[in-house]
Amino acid sequence: MALTTSEIEVVSDSPATESSTTVKADANEPVITDVFSASAYGNLEKLRKFVQIDGCSLSKPDVNGYYALQWASLNNFAGAAQYIIDHGADVNAVDNSRQTALHWAAVRGWVLVADVLLQNGARLEAADANGYRATHVAAQYGQTTFLNHLITKYVADFDSPDNYGRSQLHWASYKGFADTIRLLLFRDANPRRQDIEGCTPLHWAAISGNMDACTILVHAGTKEELLLKDNAGFTPAQLASDKGHRHVAFFLLNAQRTQGRCFKGKFFTEKLGQMGYAPILFFILIALMVLFVNSILLEPTFPRLTAAVGLWGWMAVSLAFGTLLMFYRCSSKDPGYVKKRSEAFANRAVEDGPLLDIDLSNSLTWTGNWSQLCPSCKIIRPVRSKHCPSCKLCVEQFDHHCPWISNCVGKRNRWDFFVFLCMATITGSVSGAVAIQRMWTDPAVFPTSITWFHRMLIIHPGAIIFLFMDFILWIAATTLAISQGSQIARNITTNELANRGRYWSGVSGFNNTIFSYEKLLKNFQKLSADLQYSDFHVSVEKITSFLQRCYQPRVTPHNTLAKNETTLTYT
Numbered sequence: 359m360a361l362t363t364s365e366i367e368v369v370s371d372s373p374a375t376e377s378s379t380t381v382k383a384d385a386n387e388p389v390i391t392d393v394f395s396a397s398a399y400g401n402l403e404k405l406r407k408f409v410q411i412d413g414c415s416l417s418k419p420d421v422n423g424y425y426a427l428q429w430a431s432l433n434n435f436a437g438a439a440q441y442i443i444d445h446g447a448d449v450n451a452v453d454n455s456r457q458t459a460l461h462w463a464a465v466r467g468w469v470l471v472a473d474v475l476l477q478n479g480a481r482l483e484a485a486d487a488n489g490y491r492a493t494h495v496a497a498q499y500g501q502t503t504f505l506n507h508l509i510t511k512y513v514a515d516f517d518s519p520d521n522y523g524r525s526q527l528h529w530a531s532y533k534g535f536a537d538t539i540r541l542l543l544f545r546d547a548n549p550r551r552q553d554i555e556g557c558t559p560l561h562w563a564a565i566s567g568n569m570d571a572c573t574i575l576v577h578a579g580t581k582e583e584l585l586l587k588d589n590a591g592f593t594p595a596q597l598a599s600d601k602g603h604r605h606v607a608f609f610l611l612n613a614q615r616t617q618g619r620c621f622k623g624k625f626f627t628e629k630l631g632q633m634g635y636a637p638i639l640f641f642i643l644i645a646l647m648v649l650f651v652n653s654i655l656l657e658p659t660f661p662r663l664t665a666a667v668g669l670w671g672w673m674a675v676s677l678a679f680g681t682l683l684m685f686y687r688c689s690s691k692d693p694g695y696v697k698k699r700s701e702a703f704a705n706r707a708v709e710d711g712p713l714l715d716i717d718l719s720n721s722l723t724w725t726g727n728w729s730q731l732c733p734s735c736k737i738i739r740p741v742r743s744k745h746c747p748s749c750k751l752c753v754e755q756f757d758h759h760c761p762w763i764s765n766c767v768g769k770r771n772r773w774d775f776f777v778f779l780c781m782a783t784i785t786g787s788v789s790g791a792v793a794i795q796r797m798w799t800d801p802a803v804f805p806t807s808i809t810w811f812h813r814m815l816i817i818h819p820g821a822i823i824f825l826f827m828d829f830i831l832w833i834a835a836t837t838l839a840i841s842q843g844s845q846i847a848r849n850i851t852t853n854e855l856a857n858r859g860r861y862w863s864g865v866s867g868f869n870n871t872i873f874s875y876e877k878l879l880k881n882f883q884k885l886s887a888d889l890q891y892s893d894f895h896v897s898v899e900k901i902t903s904f905l906q907r908c909y910q911p912r913v914t915p916h917n918t919l920a921k922n923e924t925t926l927t928y929t
Contacts, residue, residue, distance in 0.1 A: 397426040397442065400435030409445055416447040423454040431459040431475065434468035439475065449480045456486040464492040467501030472508070482512050489521035497526035497542070500535030502728055509545060516545055523553035524562075531559035531575060534568030536729075543578045543733030550579075556588035564594035564610060567603035576613045577747050578733035584614045634748075634764030636689050643685065646827055647678045653820030654793050660800055660818075667795060674789040681785050684778035685763065693768035694754035696743060698735045744853055757851040767852075776846060779839035786832030793825050 388399045393414045396405040408414040419425050427447045430438040439459070443449055452458055460480050463472045472492075476482060485491050490498075493514050496505040505526070508514035517525050527547045530538035539559075543549065552558055560583050563571035572594075575583065587593055592600070595610035655663065655671045663671070730739045735752050739745070744756035746766050755769035767775045797814055815822055845851060 392420075393426045394420045394424070394429055397435070397438050398429035398433055400430065400433060400438045402438055402441060405438060405441060416442050416445050417451070419451075419453065425451050425453065425459065427451065427459045428453065428457070428462045431463040431468065431471050432465065434463075434466065434471050436468075436471045436474045439471050440478075443474070443478045449475055449478050450484060452484075452486070455488075458484050458486075458492075460484065460492045461486060461490070461495050464495035464501060464504060465499055467496065467499065467504035469504055469507050472504065476512055482508065482514055483518075485520070489519070491515070491518060491520075493518070493526050494520055494529060497529040497535070497538055498533060500530070500533060500538050502535070502537040502541050505538060506541055516542060517547045517551070519551070519553070522555075523551075525551050525559075527551070527559045528553060528557070528562055531568070531571045532562035532566050534563070534566060534571050536570040536574055539571055539574050540728055540731045540733050543574070544731040544736060546736070549575055549583055550586065552586070552588070556590075558583055558586055558594070560584070560586075560594045561588055561592075561597055564598035564603065564606055565601055567598065567601060567606050569606055569609065572598075572606055572609060574733060576610070577745065581614070584610060634761045636685075636762065636764035639762045640682070640685065642827070642831075643678070643682060646824060646831070647675065647682075649820055649824045650678075650789050650793070650828075651675060653818065653824055654789075654796055657796075657818065657821070660796050667792060670788055671792045674785055674792060677781060677785040677788065681778065681781045684774060684781055688760075688767075688771055688775050688778050689763040689765050691765070691771045691774060693766040693772075694756075694770040695749075695768075696732075696735065696737055696739060696752040696754060698737060698751070742851070742854070755851060756853050757845075758853060772842075772846070776839065776842045779835050779842060782835035783832065783839050786828050786835060790825065790828045790832060793821055793828070797821055797825075 388395065388401075390396050390399060390401055390404050393405060393408045393416060396402075396408060409416060416426050425447065427439060427442045427449065430442060450458055458480065460472060460475050460482070461484075463475065483491055491514075493505055493508060493516055496502075496508070505514075505516065509516050517527070519525055525547065527539065527542045527549065528551070530542060549559055557565075560572065560575045560579070563575060584595070585593060588597075593610075595607050595614065598604075598610060599607035650671075654660070655668070655675075727741075730741070730743075732739050732745050732752050734745055734750065737752060739752050740754055742755045743752050745752045746756065746759050748759045748761075749766055753766045753768040755772070757767040757772055757775075759766045760775070763775070765771070797818065800814075800818075841852075845855060
């Protein structure tokens, strides 16, 4: 496949040739000389003058073939658009590229002017010379809100091919608009659709090297999309490698290996594979407990147990049993799975409509964040939830997926996981101390350290093995317990901490951090009041104000186009 000839044509809004609407961007006041410039700037007063006094027509194009209604639609002047339509303009007039005013409104995602056009008879499914509909243009520019508005309110077709067989999902994947991809997959767009060159949306995401797009498509899809080949015989991973996107190629190849395990398809081995490392860890804990009892407490070559050492030793055994119970609880408990829609609703027939029952504006969990849409589970996730690729379900307050318990750590089992880690730390500390005491007080060893170690290794190999394994597990449990305790105190999860650069960007980011510290300080204040410590006082307001001054977020202005960039062309 010749990649140079298979690139998708990219929609741009750079000006083509200078027309009567072209105005210098640095001018203090716009130069309005005709109905086209008046429409572009939304100057209704001058527009009325040109039409009602000068007798200018609103149904004729300018020198480049563009209509006044298109200029008003491009810049979201709904009042001007309504005036133009009321005075004889054709709402479905097309320019030289067969683009309508609705196409121009889709470039910048203007919902208000789109409503004006559609309520006055604009053809929703009108296609231009390339077969692009308004939904295609919205996908090309990542106008997710606009696209969802057309789908929800006007039942727009969101999975239609253009002249090259490329759907809206192809375009969003190629351009790397993650939110648009989520919406389309959430609405059941077909991720396996192949264009005239045999490329799926995943092929185009791989060609452009968009890791976010590839990640969403892979997690929401199956092994079939990973192995589909284009007309030239290339898989998405091969195209990514050929384009030099090594990180994308590595991710796709790893996804192929993960979904193509040899045990898949065999019931017993598949179930065993889904259990993860939990059986291994359970066996290790049982083996260590047996080793501790036989090689430390009941070992006949050690001195007779004293009452104090025996008490601590059997206390460690009791703690070990409690740790095993907490381990089972963490592994088997529901971490906070968000239920999927019913199969009957999810697999609704095509003629019933494109999931019209999903009204994001009326959803109790919808906050306007498109990342809440789960294209895999087809649900609106609660805030702080995340889809787990291992469990294939969304988890509330997702912390992380722990392979050692073969379960996610989330809202419902996070405290259980923390208690399990604390008990494992205490058990390891007590049993390790008892083991060291028993070995150190053994009168059969020689005084030098080298001789002592060799003698212990020969006479008490079980004790040495136990101490070594106990130390490794104690280090791991202690580190995780400290980490989890710190995150719980700050009201943050491991997932949020790992993605803090993405989750906390912009104005609201540091406010979330301040809220965490504010909540923690208020907890301390309440505790001090309960304990009647009159000398303990923390001013939350002062500290919060100080943090806000120290961590002023850097606000990046929204991307805007210069006023002279008012020509819409497809290049």
